[in-house]
Ligand SMILES: O=P(O)(O)O[C@H]1O[C@H](CO)[C@@H](O)[C@H](O)[C@H]1O
């Protein structure tokens with residue numbers, strides 16, 4: 001009888017950060033694809049685009065004009081999802097939408113405030129993270145620190161979500177490389193469930209789940225395991241494909257020491273983080289020789305005086321959609337939406353393919 | 368001071384089925400869109416496509432040939448995500464991928480078995496649910512009943528997930544209208560969390576959450592509330608935009624009486640369900656005058672002897688991606704993946720726009 005092999009047989013892996021499962025069917029990548037084909041993002045963009053709402057000196061859709069900025073540039077989002085000021089939600093207002101049953105637990109509403117900003121990585125319309133200089137990426141990290149610190153000073157803000165949508169395939173509405181910050185009066189669902197999981201693990205083990213996880217992954221790499229999941233590593237950070245990854249080439253960047261939030265980072269750790277982000281994203285771009293789309297986000301401690309802030313462990317998630325090539329992506333659709341995420345290659349296969357890529361960008365390599 | 372209005376002010380709504388929140392920012396639909404534009408699916412497809420793997424009599428990618436079928440046609444998926452037979456997962460196999468820490472709770476694996484099948488709706492390559500006859504849709508429902516009953520007889524199967532990916536935007540890999548069935552040895556994450564929520568609600572209220580929710584929505588509609596969320600209604604089923612909807616035009620079809628699974632439906636309820644599916648999907652197609660893409664799925668009781676089978680309440684979810692037009696969709700990306708789902712119009716606005724559409728298909732209407 002053949003033996004069970006993770007690369008051949010279906011199995012489910014448990015995600016301890018979100019308390020959910022992923023179905024892994026490594027043989028399924030072989031099926032024929034007659035579905036949607038993306039446009040490969042290998043475009044040569046100009047350094048400055050006069051029609052771009054985000055380039056220095058240009059007018060935005062609202063009529064305001066950007067500064068002639070020369071470095072990372074932060075400004076308020078003109079189409080913010082939340083506002084600092086708005087009326088409180090009343091039971092009358094709720095009754096108007098929910099009807100007579102408004103008081104029931106089935107119509108549960110929370111009014112929410114906050115602020116949204118945009119972080120242009122640099123004046124250059126054409127340079128995303130893997131193509132910027134390391135000091136350019138370090139500037140972005142320092143801008144995120146500043147934004148986080150500013151919001152932390154405001155007791156109305158509970159959580160600061162920094163994220164980047166890169167590429168049209170990830171719903172990016174403007175190609176000028178930028179991140180967004182949505183700072184909210186509530187801790188959103190996803191970080192809230194991670195914090196719950198970290199707290200429960202600490203309760204059981206008197207230790208941090210992510211510290212333990214990083215240690216286990218480093219030990220496996222040090223032992224020379226072919227199946228190790230590490231993609232980039234330096235003294236301060238590790239980039240890896242988590243054992244429970246959902247997206248084909250999903251990765252996390254995790255601080256090697258227990259750092260609660262980005263503001264806890266000083267030099268040389270800021271530069272180490274910039275280097276890790278660059279190695280990882282260069283390998284992404286090199287994999288299919290395109291500007292690799294993804295959604296990326298920072299998870300860290302809630303701001304202000306949250307009781308569980310200290311148990312948070314700073315990390316970043318990268319969720320890239322591409323599966324087979326620069327033009328064929330993974331769709332997390334029917335089964336994934338209704339039942340549970342499903343992936344078509346193992347985390348180990350993804351890590352080994354990324355590790356095999358050069359850590360410098362294909363556009364900069366002599367050929 | 369202005370009063371709080373659900374149509375103008377940001378708020379979060381709680382999804383009691385999945386125990387999570389949705390951020391609602393109704394003013395955000397106004398932002399400019401320079402992002403990805405889909406191809407509108409308004410194509411005229413042939414009745415039979417000789418190159419289609421699913422049309423009657425054609426050869427599939429594996430070399431097998433489809434029957435000359437004349438009605439709904441069920442056959443095993445050639446690229447199944449799970450198989451009925453495979454070796455058991457051993458601790459040796461786990462140690463090989465997880466390293467020395469394989470025993471830790473951070474590397475938690477479950478081997479999974481099952482069967483996958485394809486349900487071609489009809490021989491016609493060009494007719495999706497809104498365009499079939501009501502008896503044609505009733506045939507599909509009876510095929511789902513048969514598949515569910517077959518799998519229920521197998522003690523190795525715990526859950527039968529029926530779903531449809533419609534349209535290239537939803538990762539459909541073949542345009543011939545069809546659903547899929549993935550029957551698994553485990554109850555997947557999503558139905559498992561719904562069952563947990565239904566059980567907890569029953570504990571607290573000695574009642575079914577979905578029975579109570581349907582009653583509240585019907586009462587609000589009966590009271591003439593302009594903000595009611597109902598899109599289609601007959602004696603047996605209701606289609607509505609749930610108060611906590613995530614996707615712009617997300618809906619649920621819910622049985623009006625407490626029916627645990629699709630096999631509990633007899634006539635006239637089967638025809639009532641077919642009619643509800645048609646009214647809903649005709650309104651979808653009419654909204655942007657295109658073949659409206661979505662992922663759809665059935666949630667019902669786990670099979671075999673699951674202790675919580677009786678508390679399940681049969682319903683269907685429809686998750687359509689379109690937001691602004693036939694070519695501009697909603698992307699649930701950065702903030703949504705990292706923090707929490709966000710929507711740009713209220714559930715009430717979506718319901719009222721769908722209700723305003725004729726219930727017969729635009730292609731069949733005299734113009
Ligand atoms: O089975 P298909 O249609 O080939 O594939 C589609 O549906 C599956 C189940 O939702 C997904 O896992 C795939 O990513 C998607 O492309």
Ligand SMILES: O=P(O)(O)O[C@H]1O[C@H](CO)[C@@H](O)[C@H](O)[C@H]1O
Nearest residue numbers: 171172173698700701702703709
């Ligand atoms: O803010 P943008 O880039 O206009 O919009 C993009 O990111 C947002 C936050 O993830 C999403 O809600 C939008 O659906 C997406 O298109």
